[in-house]
Amino acid sequence: MDVLFEEEDEPAGEPARRLDGRPLEDERPLEFESAGLSVYEPSFPARVAAFLRFAPIIETVRAARHKEWPPDTYDVVTLALAVIDMVVARQGLDLEATRGDVHAAVRELACRAAPDRPAEEHSEVGAFVLDALLNRAGREGPFRYVTSDYAAREGGHLRRQVPFSLLVEHDDASRDENVLRATPDAINALIGGLDFDVEDEQVATELILERQLTRGAFDSARKSAERARLLSVRLADDLDRVLKQTRRDLRTVESEWTSTVPERLDSARAHIRERLRAERRLLDSVESALASQDPKVLTAALRIDRLLRECQRRHEDLHKRVIGARGVFLDEQERQSFRAPAPVDRPDPHRQVLQPTLELGCDDASALTRRFVTDMCGPHVRRLPRLYRLINDLWTRPAGREEADEAIEEIELAEAAAPLVGPAVTGVAARAVTSAGLPARLSTLIHACHHDTEEESAEVRRQGSELLCLAVLWAYSPEDAGDDTALADDLMRSVLGPRVAVDTDGTRLPPPAWAGDDLIVAPDPDTLADTPPAPTLLTASSAPPAFPARVTVGRLIEEEPR
């Protein structure tokens, strides 16, 4: 047996001494020396950074205390880690988790934690956890923490920034919706809290998996198989990136090709070969479990079988790409390197323009890019407003947001509101405008409404005439009707036409049934200047049944009891 420490007897009578010769009774708390403290070790900042991966989750716990949920009801840490797990479980597959999927799952977990609480609260908890992991408060940017590095400079101090994200949203082109993905930071924090080498981790995972299978621990084996698949995806992504860049511009990855890529390809090939062999071996182990009578074991075994086959497929696919990678390099080298050289004075857009621009400070980069935009654009002719159009435009309430504005900020779309006025009533009003022909006086239009031959119901004809009055008044002097303004504008335009213009010359509607101005309605502002049309004498049948309608300039119809 090895002796780790050997104790020597102290010589009798000699006071105990330290190694440096000072007697022990002189022992005072020594000042901590640089060499003795781990905070001065180069690996310390990395430990701090690894620890910080959990900080957002801890902060979420603190933020949750400010919510109006009952204390100690929802375990935010568990929910947060469950979210990351859910996302990871489907990452890289055809149906990656969407925000809606994960939200529903967390809502369910919250419901199980507090079944007595309202469903809205469960939903709120789900959204809260998801938003915290996405860093919605930071506009979905990375979390940032500033740390102190005492190891970088002798006797000094260096500040470091640790930026990372946990969950990010990606646009899934094939599904036309956003999916969630866990970042390597989240995966590593979840798996072990430390950064790791993909391949070593995979070896470890498969060893664990094999051991679990032999032990019959199928549930854990399933989890390990899922993890193995995720690691394979990461390996594939890494190789894909290099190949894509090689096709676009070999030079940007040239240094990687001369240094690390051949080695990575070789080891990837060996790795894939090893994984395929291991997966075949594991499949053999699972096959025996497939004969099990225990439904639980059988279900787990089936799932592992499916997972392993998928891993196998992924590896086979990756293998093809790895084998073809060198060919891609040679082809691209031939295509990109052996072409006619550019004139010597032409700058390289990537290395001599974009790269240094990105490295400039914000002020210099802003000045440069401002100039770049001007140079990239031809002459820009600013549109000048025509005076007569300008005045009309200023008078007219904007009909709605222009298409360009719509593109800038998305508008939450609700279901279209049910029309307030029935099509029959609108039809009466619109037909009156057509049959009377604009320009016309309001009295003529009211008369046309009441003598509409297509509408049988006198009540609908009367409603049509009221609608027309309202539309004409709205066109004359629209008011701010809050959310209904756009609706009123649309209705007015659908009845009277898009460029309708309304004015008054002081002529009154015939009393006693009517009160107010007999307004002139013209199809456009230019026609309004023509000779005013003649008024129409309104008969008793055209009057409202219960009380007189007052058509007042600048006001909607005011109704008063008779």
Add this chain to the structure above:
Amino acid sequence: MSLTQSDYTDIGTLVGWAMRPTQRPGRTPEYQRVLSRYRSENELRAATDAFLHGLSVHVLSDGDYGLVLGVEPESPLAFRISDMAGITDDRQKLLAGLILTGLAAYAYPSAEEVEDDRVRRVSELDFDLWLRDLCRRLRSHDAAGEPIPEQGLDDAWRVYLDMPSVVQSDAGGKPGKLRRSCTRYWVRNVLGWLNGQGMARPDTASEGGWTLTERFRVHAKEIALERAYTFIAEIQRRAASANGTYDGSDAS
């Protein structure tokens, strides 16, 4: 032979067409006629150039794509980045500028590529990932985090990296709608602006795909890249001389 009144009318017509970047001479016989005159008649060409010179504008190309004009920043016809739709603050201006610079480098990765007039396709998604990856590599990042330099964190690439790639609206929102707080929105916005300038076209074959036109290449090649390079060289020269003043070393 001196120019007649009708020659000057043709010059005006030609410049008028050149001011509309989405128009092509192949589609309009009148444009074709005045452009042919510009190409073949020296006197008319000289008068047109002189007129444009007065506006601080010059001809970059007179090929089949029409008369492509470059503008000096002091010209009353110069486009300012604040004229771009949807831009409200300095950060957005810088972001849009970086994206445009990035598009030129993405489409033409080398000086030789700028000479090659084959069609360049850009996918919004691929471009965003590419530029993001480029910015990420600029971050001297290891397991311990990133050292904060003396001058603070002021690099332009951080502006891009600080913004997430995709942000969707609350409560799911409508798929495909992007918020202005994500880089994909700005990539689409800049490409949409280029479309209005006759420099890009939506690629109907692919979702989020665009084709950059010859006009884009002409502007990048003839004016924009060269000036950007000169600007950067000047900044680097200034930095080098400033370093020389203080510590006697040259900037690398």
